[in-house]
Amino acid sequence: MEKQGRLLSSKLHQGRRQVEVVLNRCALAWKEIEKSKRRSSGTGSVSETALSHAVQVGEIVAVCKTKDDDPDSTETRRSRKTAKQLSKLYPHSFTVSYVRRTSQHQWRCSDVTFHCANQGLCEQWVQLINEQLSLLSNRPKSLLVYINPYGGTQSGKRIYEQKVAPLFRRACISTDVIVTERANHARDHLKTEANLDKYDGVVCVGGDGMFSEVLHGLVTRTQTNNGVDLNQPDTELVPCSLRIGIIPAGSTDCICFATVGTNDPVTSALHIIVGDSQPMDVCSVHHNDVFLRFSVSLLGYGFYGDVLTDSERKRWLGPARYDLSGVKTFLSHNYYEGTISFLPAENNTATPRDKLQCRSGCCVCLHQPSSKDGEQWEMSEEKEKSDKDGSGGWSAIRGKFIAINAASMSCACPRSPKGLSPSAHLADGTTDLILVRKCSRLDFFRHLLRHTNKDDQFDHSFVEVHRVRKFRFQPRHRELLSLEDLSESPKKTGFSPICSARTTCNYSTAHSSWTCDGELLPHTAIQVSVQCQLIRLFARGIEEQQQQEQCVFEDPCTLWALEPSTH
Numbered sequence: 001m002e003k004q005g006r007l008l009s010s011k012l013h014q015g016r017r018q019v020e021v022v023l024n025r026c027a028l029a030w031k032e033i034e035k036s037k038r039r040s041s042g043t044g045s046v047s048e049t050a051l052s053h054a055v056q057v058g059e060i061v062a063v064c065k066t067k068d069d070d071p072d073s074t075e076t077r078r079s080r081k082t083a084k085q086l087s088k089l090y091p092h093s094f095t096v097s098y099v100r101r102t103s104q105h106q107w108r109c110s111d112v113t114f115h116c117a118n119q120g121l122c123e124q125w126v127q128l129i130n131e132q133l134s135l136l137s138n139r140p141k142s143l144l145v146y147i148n149p150y151g152g153t154q155s156g157k158r159i160y161e162q163k164v165a166p167l168f169r170r171a172c173i174s175t176d177v178i179v180t181e182r183a184n185h186a187r188d189h190l191k192t193e194a195n196l197d198k199y200d201g202v203v204c205v206g207g208d209g210m211f212s213e214v215l216h217g218l219v220t221r222t223q224t225n226n227g228v229d230l231n232q233p234d235t236e237l238v239p240c241s242l243r244i245g246i247i248p249a250g251s252t253d254c255i256c257f258a259t260v261g262t263n264d265p266v267t268s269a270l271h272i273i274v275g276d277s278q279p280m281d282v283c284s285v286h287h288n289d290v291f292l293r294f295s296v297s298l299l300g301y302g303f304y305g306d307v308l309t310d311s312e313r314k315r316w317l318g319p320a321r322y323d324l325s326g327v328k329t330f331l332s333h334n335y336y337e338g339t340i341s342f343l344p345a346e347n348n349t350a351t352p353r354d355k356l357q358c359r360s361g362c363c364v365c366l367h368q369p370s371s372k373d374g375e376q377w378e379m380s381e382e383k384e385k386s387d388k389d390g391s392g393g394w395s396a397i398r399g400k401f402i403a404i405n406a407a408s409m410s411c412a413c414p415r416s417p418k419g420l421s422p423s424a425h426l427a428d429g430t431t432d433l434i435l436v437r438k439c440s441r442l443d444f445f446r447h448l449l450r451h452t453n454k455d456d457q458f459d460h461s462f463v464e465v466h467r468v469r470k471f472r473f474q475p476r477h478r479e480l481l482s483l484e485d486l487s488e489s490p491k492k493t494g495f496s497p498i499c500s501a502r503t504t505c506n507y508s509t510a511h512s513s514w515t516c517d518g519e520l521l522p523h524t525a526i527q528v529s530v531q532c533q534l535i536r537l538f539a540r541g542i543e544e545q546q547q548q549e550q551c552v553f554e555d556p557c558t559l560w561a562l563e564p565s566t567h
């Protein structure tokens with residue numbers, strides 16, 4: 001911490017210890033003054049070895065003068081006797097609440113209380129820190145919160161009231177809270193009624209379905225306000241100005257996991273408080289020029305569509321229905337015919353197999369134009385135009401597919417830590433189109449297994465992956481066949497066929513359904529367009545280990561190039 005950048009520096013007390021506390025525009029730091037040196041020199045020089053702490057100003061939650069017998073004060077709780085003695089000697093104190101990183105991307109709110117004898121000095125500290133916090137223009141002051149009381153284990157309301165609301169209060173964030181009364185309540189309210197000018201962000205307490213409601217409400221409202229027709233597949237959508245916060249309280253919470261690295265309500269609340277911002281791509285899905293839905297994670301036809309269709313019939317089973325339907329769909333081993341056309345993201349330097357994971361501050365996403373007037377986008381648009389003339393740009397593949405997946409993010413979750421496309425990016429304006437062609441059960445099993453281990457899941461002859469900006473799918477309408485009903489002889493898999501076309505357990509349709517972020521689409525012929533960085537979340541992406549460490553300690557050596565303190 002350079003001397004000229006120092007806003008205030010004092011010798012204060014933290015419990016029984018005397019500490020040197022320093023504030024500059026970036027960080028608040030404190031360090032114990034070694035007793036022996038303090039006694040001998042009396043100059044205020046500090047020990048080289050003493051423990052130092054540094055907190056970025058951007059990660060301070062709040063600061064306040066501590067009340068004499070504040071029951072919330074950690075130190076008061078720990079030792080009332082010490083606190084009493086201290087309060088006689090140093091009757092004035094202030095508490096700084098800040099973000100502390102724990103394991104596995106989880107954040108906690110910690111408190112540190114500093115005592116001093118001088119009331120004026122105490123007030124000066126509080127005022128200065130508050131002044132620095134008020135300069136952080138990215139922090140929300142007012143939020144609109146929707147709680148789904150029935151998401152996940154039906155604990156959304158309790159999670160919000162017990163874990164999140166107290167933190168928002170401490171950070172002086174005002175909230176309007178709406179507990180939803182029906183499905184699509186949040187979406188409809190955002191679409192028409194909500195006075196969005198009042199807020200700096202919208203928070204959903206629930207799972208991915210609840211997030212999807214808020215996404216649809218907010219994006220639709222933004223387009224309506226700007227006179228944009230959602231039914232035009234090639235229209236450029238207007239990015240939303242309000243950020244979305246997700247307090248995970250659902251069954252899967254994939255979007256939260258992919259953008260924060262953990263499904264923990266306190267961590268999410270702290271990311272909202274510090275005003276983090278994570279841009280995110282949104283796919284718009286159309287059928288014959290009619291808008292269907294938005295997607296931010298997975299659009300899946302074939303295997304995943306069938307799993308969802310089957311699991312919807314088994315809702316009474318709870319989350320276990322996904323496992324059961326997964327096994328059943330796997331054993332059914334259906335394939336579907338159709339044509340998939342796509343516009344590759346040709347100017348993208350990153351590829352789905354480069355093992356470059358999207359992490360906090362991702363350089364691939366950073367270099368994408370957030371609106372479509374960027375050079376890169378124009379080039380793609382040009383290519384598309386030329387394709388319409390029949391001269392290139394788009395590619396088309398006709399075939400038989402067990403699964404067609406478009407992953408706009410890795411789709412990692414605790415069950416599949418790498419996800420469907422480990423190198424997919426949150427905000428690079430592309431989606432990873434994964435085509436799993438007709439293959440044996442055993443081969444498909446091998447492919448699925450790779451979602452859970454370190455092997456490259458695309459390294460199979462029957463799997464291909466393309467990073468694309470747009471795609472279309474047209475099913476070939478004819479009766480569905482199971483693999484065992486092929487005229488060409490099926491490979492020996494080691495599995496005996498569960499059902500075949502000769503048995504009655506067969507299929508009435510020639511097509512599967514699309515799952516769109518966990519919702520079934522009513523049409524199979526779809527057009528998909530990635531809208532680059534259409535929304536922003538109160539998140540910062542998953543931090544690498546070293547990023548986490550850097551955030552805790554800037555550089556203790558420069559922080560402690562201290563001159564004798566002024567107080």
Ligand SMILES: Nc1ncnc2c1ncn2[C@@H]1O[C@H](COP(=O)(O)OP(=O)(O)OP(=O)(O)O)[C@@H](O)[C@H]1O
Nearest residue numbers: 151152180181182206207208209210250251252253
């Ligand atoms: N008050 C309500 N009554 C009934 N349904 C609701 C209500 N509020 C929201 N919903 C709907 O409940 C569905 C599921 O909610 P949510 O996503 O919060 O939980 P989940 O399904 O358990 O979690 P996940 O989507 O992560 O698996 C959403 O699609 C949402 O539209």
